[in-house]
Amino acid sequence: MRQEALACNDQEKIESFLTNAQTGFLGLSDGQLPYVVPMNFIWHNGAAFFHGAGEGRKVEVMKQNPNASLVVCENFGTIANPVPAKTDTSYMSVIISGNIEFVTDLTDATEVMQLMLNKYVPGYYDTPLSKNHVEKYRSSLGSKTLVVKLVPQSVSAKENPMNEGMKFYPGRSIKADL
Template structure:
């Protein structure tokens, strides 16, 4: 069933400056599967660039209303890199299992991954900020708070360093997803050996 929060893997008019996926056999294009993965994954990596080079930051996030939201300080390298503008990349990855094979080059992993390319901006609207932070609370600590997050708390809160909480939003221009899902009998478990696999193949 399609969810209202499911992404469109490639947004209209956004493909001209992006190269196509090389390994299309592993590509996932089902918006429902991509959306479900983004809704449930707990950690993503935000890729930025600045005058110091490439900068990748792991962080918690929420996929809400077709966008990535996260929060942070209004100071520091991440904030400065976001202010520079340009396209950012947000990557989410789950390793399901390590796979093994008597041929060393065929050692691999079962995985699902999503990459969101887009523009990252601070959220100025207090209602949108509060809604995004509430969505994060509902995702990470469901049922913990009996009362909804208040606009006043979001507006007045300051960290121990005196900084306000900034909510950032990534507006996607392209979303790609890949998976490798080999049979479970390829999954490695401790104690499994090449000799055992070769013996099974001969049986």
């Protein structure tokens, strides 16, 4: 990492960020070109999990090359500064690089899908997800649900915390800051 001062090594903060973040960008290698897909995901037991149709370009690319990265980031606002070149963004970002594994065990796949429901629609369902539903469900195009695990080989995080006194808001001007 070029700017070591921005490195986040607080594992608890990284875990919390990954647990609560809504969207990650899955980076795959499709021959000579990168292929990046926004994904809902969960962070569970030190790995990222996501799901989708059991067929299609993403699945074919993962089968050809299991190396992948997941980028998760959140923008917390703009940091105003009277010096234009020092205007900045407050953010946190995490890059997880590793290998794709397909979750084929029905019990494990059901657990992951239940955790996704708990994250994205907490309290919505009265009963837990059944293995039968996961096994039998087909999309409108006839595809089975595929559950995928990204096993990290490395996790790196950066953050630029917000100084609330410097946070830009509509109506703020340089005149007020000088």
